[in-house]
Amino acid sequence: MVLCELKQQLDELLALSDGYAYCNQEVGRLACVQGQQEAELTALHTSIEAQNQKLLASTLARVQKEGAIRKGLEQHQQKLVAQDGQAEVLKQQLAASNLARESLSTTVTTALKKLALATSTQAQRVDSVEERLASLVERQRECEVQPPPGWATYLERNAVSLVALAVAVFTLGLNLLG
Template structure:
């Protein structure tokens, strides 16, 4: 009985020692798990911050894209308007150039060759002036 009791006590001590070793291992494992859990929580917080930053960044990009698109539409409209204005100015310049050619032709026709051409162009007004001077002279001296 004493030998059996000694065997039971030895088994109990082994069981207590193995249980104590297992509890210590479980404590180490639990502590390691808690450390990993704290790290995961910290990393999750960092990921949430990065996600917020990405959302903000994406919203800023969308806003910038909208602004650039609007600016490009306004630029296209301004370019179209400017092109129409340039076309209008070119048409006016062509019209003015044609009018200038017409005026130059008229000047060439009117300029002729010296006094003979001048007298030929202005014969009627010169005769009228001479008659008016003659009539004035008659009235003054007559």
């Protein structure tokens, strides 16, 4: 009976040791996943910045082009005002320019909405990663607080059982000899 109890306790200690090793393995794996996510996050930030730069450059070029078109249209309008027959053509060009400007404004607004959505999504991913990291740190602390099982711990936990076993063996020896 005592040997069965000792075997059961030894099995429990081995299971605890396996659990501790598993925790350490999971901490390592989660650290690797964290590194990968940080790399993805960095790449995503770089991509967003590149897209922002492209969008700004494109918008600036369109605004400059629109300014040049508007200036040209104003010059043409002044010339056409002097010529009665060509005033209607200028109005049509101006209407087309306004339509193009509205289209450009819509495009820029859509691009800014997409950028805001991407930024929001990125912020959510960052929050998620931070929560996972906090969880991992807490798990690591829990694993570090638990002392690894060893013979000293085993003897300390089972001192009474071991003394009782020694007394029983001694008594059995006396009974056999005497």
